[in-house]
Amino acid sequence: MAGQSPMVIFSLTDRDGRLDPAALNRLRFSLSxxxxxxxxxxxxxxxxxxxxxxxxxxxxxxxxxxxxATGSWTIGVEGRISGVELTEDLSINDQMQNVTMPFSVDGSAVAARRDIVDDSTCEGCHSNLSLHGENRHDADAYCQTCHMPGATDEAVRLEGNDESIHFKYMVHKIHMGAELENGYVVYGYRSSIHDYSDVHYPGDLRNCEGCHNEGTYNLPIAEGALPTFSPNTVINPMLPETAACLSCHDSDVAAIHADSNTGGLGEACSVCHGEGKTYSVERVHAR
Structure with a gap:
């Protein structure tokens, strides 16, 4: 409940049954x-x-x-066993699945975060996509718990303006890659530089369902979505629909268009680009 410290009750198993916690060299729970x-x-x-x-x-x-706090929140978990011997000369780390569990903090009905992508779709191209020491590999639920709308690379960036690492913004940018006008460079672990400006997406960028679940790319975006904090862009923060569009369409002209259709009451993008409208996302991305 709000104001209290959550307690997580869990079991540990592997393919052989119950697992001794002493076998783990990492077990972390997150609260989001x-x-x-x-x-x-x-x-x-x-x-x-x-x-x-x-x-x-x-x-x-x-x-x-x-x-x-009100409504529903999420508990996540990551962990691994190190030194799993495959042969006499080869051992690997064995990472657990990133389970997420929604729970209510105020007694209201439990509601999970909206489903936008399915990890199995990501795996169709990436094949066992896992990052951050291979501890995190659930792109439909776990990654978003940290890659929030306000997340940037500020803590590790050595120079220049912070860059957004909001999940939707970051993934759009990475996949757009070489098609971006301004590129996309983020700092990662130990201030390592990750430049995605030359990435060439192997599919058709107009096919939103190459990543998205059916219909989850239409406007308007779900109520409650937060602005993206992005100090490296001309509009900061960007309201949710603006952030989704400008993450790919990053020209100044596109930014001017988005800004001119945004006011004190919010975004008007769906007037023209909403589902079923003349310039809907589905129509302008039609192949």
Whole structure:
């Protein structure tokens, strides 16, 4: 509940059955919310802090859900076993699946975050897509818990304006790659530079369902979606529909068009680009 520290009750198993926690060298739980669109993220180490709970285990966050929180939030988990021997001379890390679980903080009905993509679609091209030490590999739910609308590379960037790493904005940028007018460069772990400006998407960029679930790319965007914080763009922050479009269409002309159709009451994009309209997303992206 709001103002309290969540407790997670869980089991640990592998293909052979119950798993001794001593076999793990990483087990972390994350707390994110609200599920309408994430703007809060904390991750805590559970190793050495979990306690037996019957035949299962329990971990209690030190972090409290904010006292003013409402609706549904999400618990996530990542972990791995290191040094799994494949042969006498070869061992690997074995990562667990990134399970996410929505829960209510105020007694209201539990509502998961909206489904936009399916990880199996990502795997159709990437084949076991996993990042950050191969600990994170669930692109339809877990990645978004950290890659929130307000997330940037500020903490590791060595020079220049921060770049947004909001999941929808980042993925659009990476896939657009060489077709962008202004490129896309982000700083990562230990300030490593990741320049996606020469990426050539192997499919048809007009095919939104190459990544998206059916119909999830139409306007208007779901109520509750938050603006994208992007100090490296001429519009900052960008309201949700503007961010979705300008992440690919990054010219100054496109930005002027989006800005001229945005006012104090919000965005008017769906008047022309909404589902069924003359210049709907489906129509202008038609192949």
């Amino acid at each position: 919310g609200p599920n309408a669109d994430f703007d809060f993220y904390e991750q805590e180490d559970a190793l050495g802090k979990m306690v037996p709970f019957g035949n299962d285990w329990a971990f209690t966050f030190a972090t409290r859900v904010p006292g003013n």
